[in-house]
Amino acid sequence: MPRPLPPDHPWPIGFTATCLRATLYILLVAGLAQGAYLEALHLPEVRFSEHGFTELAQSAVLLTASLLLLYTRQVLKVLPTVTLLMFAFTFSSFIREQDYWLDAWVARHTWKVLVALVIVPILVWVIRERRRFVAEFASYANSFSFGLFAAGVLTTYVFSRLYGRAAFWQAVMEEHYVRTFKDAAEEVVELLGYALILIAVIELTLLARRWALARRAG
Numbered sequence: 001m002p003r004p005l006p007p008d009h010p011w012p013i014g015f016t017a018t019c020l021r022a023t024l025y026i027l028l029v030a031g032l033a034q035g036a037y038l039e040a041l042h043l044p045e046v047r048f049s050e051h052g053f054t055e056l057a058q059s060a061v062l063l064t065a066s067l068l069l070l071y072t073r074q075v076l077k078v079l080p081t082v083t084l085l086m087f088a089f090t091f092s093s094f095i096r097e098q099d100y101w102l103d104a105w106v107a108r109h110t111w112k113v114l115v116a117l118v119i120v121p122i123l124v125w126v127i128r129e130r131r132r133f134v135a136e137f138a139s140y141a142n143s144f145s146f147g148l149f150a151a152g153v154l155t156t157y158v159f160s161r162l163y164g165r166a167a168f169w170q171a172v173m174e175e176h177y178v179r180t181f182k183d184a185a186e187e188v189v190e191l192l193g194y195a196l197i198l199i200a201v202i203e204l205t206l207l208a209r210r211w212a213l214a215r216r217a218g
Contacts, residue, residue, distance in 0.1 A: 021206075025199050032057055032195055036188050048183040050100040054191055061194040062094035065201040072201075078208035081126055081133040082140050086149070086204075088122040090197065093156075145207055148200035156193025160186050 039046075039053040046052045066087055073083040092115045095102075102110040126133050140146050162168070164186020170177045 021203075028199070029192070029195055032061075032191055033188075036184075036191065040184065048180065048187045054187045055097065058187075058191050058194050059094060059097045061191070061198045062090050062097060065194075065198045066091040066094060068201045068205050072205050072208045076205070076208045076212045078211050079136045079140055079204075081129050082136045083204070083208075084122055085126050085133070086201070088119050089153075090201070092118050093194075140204070143204070143207060145200045145203035148196055148203060152193045152196030152198075152200055154193075155196060156190050160189040160193060163189055 035053045035057060039048070043052060048054055069083045069087040069090060072078060073080050073087070095111050095114045095118065099111040102114070164182060166179070166182055169182040169185065173181065
């Protein structure tokens, strides 16, 4: 595997391209929020369930992020250990989102077995290649992509879990507590976190492409 380029390797990004990406990210987040709103408005039977827009969008976002990470690793050949570990995280999250379907169509707790089959061998490989991982991570840690990825993880796996607690919403709504409000709060915030992760992965792919082009030019 080729070594990653140092983070300060020059490859300028145009202001217009940056504005375009920012606009697309705004449209992505706005579209997801609007989709959740329309789900609540027009799909009362399935809203915020496994059959609704929000849950399906979560799966689509995670699968897209996983495929982009594979592309970055296998095609661009940049940060192979970092992208593999990130893939393990996003793809395991995608499998976890399929727990309802796997329980219904295969067997209970199937998702746990599949997640273990993804995470365990990748962790073993990354640990064996830990020196390479540390070197690659040093190239990635100060990037915009890493900051967004960390923000997405904190939003999804810390804030949404605490914000979506039934006890919290029971305290807020008291005798008017309805589980749908709790589900909506948790799932929509979770979707936002996944969107941040996807944007982070897109930024990583673009960064890796610039590094790959610079490597070929140099």
